[in-house]
Amino acid sequence: xxxxxxxxxxVAPLDQANVDTDQIIPKQFLTGxxxxxxxxxxxxxxxxxxxxxxxxxxxxxxxxxxxxKANILLTRENFGCGSxxxxxxxxxxxxxxxxxxATSYADIFYGNCMNNQLLPITLESAQIxxxxxxxxxxxxxxxxxxxxxxxxxxxGISFAFKISEQHKHNLLKGLDAIGQTLELDEKISAFEKQRxxxx
Amino acid sequence: xxxxxYEKVLEQHVxxxxxxxxLLYIDRHLIxxxxxxxxxAGLNEKNRKVRRPDLTFGTMDHSISTRSLALDxxxxxxxxxxxxxxxxxxxxxxxxxxxxxxxxxxxxxIGPQLGLIHPxxxxxCGDSHTATHGAFGALAFGIGTSQVEHVLATxxxxxxxxxxxxxxxxxxxxLGVTAKDIILAIIGKIGHAGATGYVIEYAGEAIRQLNMxxxxxxxxxxxxxxxxxGLIAPDQITIDYLKGKEFAPADQHWDAAIEYWQxxxxxxxxxxxxxxxxxxxxxxxxxxWGTNPGQVVAINQPIPSPESFNDNISKTSAEKALKYMGLTxxxxxxxxxxxxxxxxxxxxxxxxxxxxxAKVVQSSKVKPTVTAIxxxxxxxxxxxxxxxxxxxxxxxxxxxxxxxxxxxxxxMNDDLLEPGDRCASTSNRNFEGRQGRGARTHLVxxxxxxxxxxxxxxxxxxxxxxK
Numbered sequence: 001x002x003x004x005x006x007x008x009x010x011v012a013p014l015d016q017a018n019v020d021t022d023q024i025i026p027k028q029f030l031t032g033x034x035x036x037x038x039x040x041x042x043x044x045x046x047x048x049x050x051x052x053x054x055x056x057x058x059x060x061x062x063x064x065x066x067x068x069k070a071n072i073l074l075t076r077e078n079f080g081c082g083s084x085x086x087x088x089x090x091x092x093x094x095x096x097x098x099x100x101x102a103t104s105y106a107d108i109f110y111g112n113c114m115n116n117q118l119l120p121i122t123l124e125s126a127q128i129x130x131x132x133x134x135x136x137x138x139x140x141x142x143x144x145x146x147x148x149x150x151x152x153x154x155x156g157i158s159f160a161f162k163i164s165e166q167h168k169h170n171l172l173k174g175l176d177a178i179g180q181t182l183e184l185d186e187k188i189s190a191f192e193k194q195r196x197x198x199x
Numbered sequence: 200x201x202x203x204x205y206e207k208v209l210e211q212h213v214x215x216x217x218x219x220x221x222l223l224y225i226d227r228h229l230i231x232x233x234x235x236x237x238x239x240a241g242l243n244e245k246n247r248k249v250r251r252p253d254l255t256f257g258t259m260d261h262s263i264s265t266r267s268l269a270l271d272x273x274x275x276x277x278x279x280x281x282x283x284x285x286x287x288x289x290x291x292x293x294x295x296x297x298x299x300x301x302x303x304x305x306x307x308x309i310g311p312q313l314g315l316i317h318p319x320x321x322x323x324c325g326d327s328h329t330a331t332h333g334a335f336g337a338l339a340f341g342i343g344t345s346q347v348e349h350v351l352a353t354x355x356x357x358x359x360x361x362x363x364x365x366x367x368x369x370x371x372x373x374l375g376v377t378a379k380d381i382i383l384a385i386i387g388k389i390g391h392a393g394a395t396g397y398v399i400e401y402a403g404e405a406i407r408q409l410n411m412x413x414x415x416x417x418x419x420x421x422x423x424x425x426x427x428x429g430l431i432a433p434d435q436i437t438i439d440y441l442k443g444k445e446f447a448p449a450d451q452h453w454d455a456a457i458e459y460w461q462x463x464x465x466x467x468x469x470x471x472x473x474x475x476x477x478x479x480x481x482x483x484x485x486x487x488w489g490t491n492p493g494q495v496v497a498i499n500q501p502i503p504s505p506e507s508f509n510d511n512i513s514k515t516s517a518e519k520a521l522k523y524m525g526l527t528x529x530x531x532x533x534x535x536x537x538x539x540x541x542x543x544x545x546x547x548x549x550x551x552x553x554x555x556x557a558k559v560v561q562s563s564k565v566k567p568t569v570t571a572i573x574x575x576x577x578x579x580x581x582x583x584x585x586x587x588x589x590x591x592x593x594x595x596x597x598x599x600x601x602x603x604x605x606x607x608x609x610x611m612n613d614d615l616l617e618p619g620d621r622c623a624s625t626s627n628r629n630f631e632g633r634q635g636r637g638a639r640t641h642l643v644x645x646x647x648x649x650x651x652x653x654x655x656x657x658x659x660x661x662x663x664x665x666k
Contacts, residue, residue, distance in 0.1 A: 017512045022630040031276040033236035078392035084327040086343035115345035166218035181353045191214045198448030
């Protein structure tokens with residue numbers, strides 16, 4: 001996996017809280033055995049008026065022409081709640097999103113994003129409000145996300161965001177988490193020797 | 200300073216500190232067909248092995264039919280996923296309980312039933328309802344598929360330490376009020392994201408009085424408040440449940456295991472980041488009215504108006520939810536009809552749940568306008584229920600008696616509702632479209648679901664003289 005550093009692009013607004021992973025990718029698309037091809041089903045129930053995905057819902061923000069080039073999703077609190085399905089970040093990334101900006105995330109979803117090089121940025125509610133205004137007033141406005149500097153800049157306004165050093169490091173380098181842990185094999189083996197006898 | 204139960208279990212499993220994270224050893228890894236195929240594919244691509252197949256157990260539950268044992272009963276995609284699980288488990292030497300096996304069932308029902316979950320363990324599964332196993336005082340949480348791959352390859356997981364929340368439920372539950380009502384009331388109180396970033400410990404007199412099935416119902420829905428996990432300290436009820444189970448500690452280790460388990464409770468001087476208190480006597484049967492589990496009221500209360508919420512986000516969420524649910528603020532749920540009833544899911548499909556529901560159903564008939572199904576949580580639960588004649592009670596009343604699986608909790612098979620259908624469901628999520636596009640889900644206890652099946656509307660089971 002290659003790392004991420006700077007993300008530039010337009011933004012799609014999804015102005016609601018508690019967007020659960022059932023909305024991000026409904027169950028009928030979870031029968032796959034690969035990680036690919038979920039983007040066309042992203043937000044299926046909201047994005048399409050029919051179950052065959054042939055009629056777009058013109059009211060849904062991702063379908064509006066002004067947001068068609070977006071690679072950043074702007075949304076509200078508790079994004080990605082509910083099911084642990086990693087198909088959610090797979091679908092978001094496959095659709096073309098490189099980053100999400102929200103007030104907060106559900107824990108499992110947040111971790112899943114990190115494992116898929118999809119950058120989940122957390123900002124204060126008032127800052128999110130400001131960003132929504134910017135996007136609504138100028139849908140073509142390009143946001144600049146600088147991971148090394150931990151900033152989001154739009155329309156001349158810059159907000160700093162927090163991210164753990166570990167997550168930042170892994171995103172920047174695109175590291176293989178399993179490979180890293182396998183290097184600790186000796187410690188894992190030593191731990192295994194002193195586990196309770198009945199385990 | 201004293202330690203919480205969570206801290207004790209966590210510290211027991213720390214292999215190393217990696218940056219801000221702890222590298223934890225995982226004692227039990229549960230897998231199912233939906234969230235594991237890509238993990239195995241990842242291992243195979245890099246020619247990696249499963250480190251501890253002996254600590255890993257699999258079953259089929261999500262993508263299977265509840266009407267047929269045939270793997271192709273729900274179409275070729277589902278069949279491919281199920282056959283992929285079989286092939287992966289065979290290749291890596293993992294014990295699998297496929298459809299037709301006596302141990303098959305919903306992963307969170309069979310794990311405890313087989314004694315695979317012990318107090319003090321770390322337990323993970325690519326499934327958010329892994330929190331269920333916290334009922335044993337195990338640290339159990341759901342993970343994504345990349346993490347499933349990580350655990351398969353290393354038997355470890357990197358985790359940051361969560362904040363701690365104590366939810367104390369004192370008092371005694373009234374007749375007809377259940378563990379499901381406790382957890383719905385808790386989520387209603389703290390909110391759908393109220394425990395995000397926390398591990399909850401449930402304590403108090405009302406929790407101590409619960410049996411293991413009830414404790415599992417409580418811990419199961421910890422994730423519906425956003426919690427990483429939910430724990431209940433083990434006690435004699437836990438020990439009695441485990442004794443004699445297939446995978447419980449062997450006889451020669453049993454006493455040592457108990458001795459260790461008895462250390463697993465929060466110290467008196469342990470501090471929690473947040474404390475929430477409820478009184479069981481104040482809790483009435485709960486029914487969700489919205490599209491997340493925190494949007495819930497007591498059966499005897501009106502649906503709140505969006506204006507009653509303090510913040511704009513909750514207000515907007517409530518408006519959107521009412522529209523989707525086809526409800527109006529001020530409506531009383533006991534005046535709302537249901538078209539479907541689903542008794543099942545990892546929240547409420549254990550033998551105790553079926554017994555409670557059957558008690559309400561006994562000698563009654565399902566309202567002709569209602570389609571009602573009972574889906575036992577496992578082959579073992581189904582067998583036991585049939586031994587006790589519960590299947591006959593349900594069938595004679597007009598319920599369908601199905602084969603074990605996740606079924607209509609999420610409808611990855613053909614157990615789906617149509618747009619506009621309204622379901623009293625014992626499951627855990629009332630999200631938009633969860634049980635079918637445009638379908639409306641109301642979460643309730645097994646007793647309340649049974650009552651709704653009979654009367655055709657949400658009904659206060661306490662008024663039916665049940666239990």
